[in-house]
Amino acid sequence: GDSVTQMEGPVTLSEEAFLTINCTYTATGYPSLFWYVQYPGEGLQLLLKATKADDKGSNKGFEATYRKETTSFHLEKGSVQVSDSAVYFCARRDSGAGSYQLTFGKGTKLSVIP
């Protein structure tokens, strides 16, 4: 079935390091793609999204580009901070009729150390 695959965590980085969290998806049609973040003790928050091929979502220094040719939506940040420590979830939502729900990857836990 359709799915979202994220790189396994946990990921530990030093402050100011470069971050990449890989995400690939399988789907028919043209899904919308999302990154959600869950900070410790908090609920899921939308980080960024892209709704069509070649779109780039960006927020808080994070970026992800919708790559249809590689079915990928990798999350990147040039210089992470301790406050970025959280669990990151890649998700997709199909565009077809009757496709309402988000399908999530398993999440990647990021720890940033000073």
Add this chain to the structure above:
Amino acid sequence: GAGVSQSPSNKVTEKGKDVELRCDPISGHTALYWYRQSLGQGLEFLIYFQGNSAPDKSGLPSDRFSAERTGGSVSTLTIQRTQQEDSAVYLCASSLGQHSTDTQYFGPGTRLTVL
């Protein structure tokens, strides 16, 4: 404005008891979703409501689970005869509409522990 709210934030119950979880979506949002987050299964879709249409119940794991949405706003998820495997965080989300590009906004969740 106010986000999605859920109550209670934590619920501890004994196996076999019934529980009710409540969700207040963002005002004006016509679509409402329930998900479950557990260690073993990750984030799973449970049920979807859109306006006054019949809900999509395709994600409910068993007939012990049911949900209703009154007046197109507040929703209640009911789990009857709870089992230990029902222990999880139950998340509610709402979106402005049902288009695939509409962002789903999540509440803080209800942590359910079944002893």
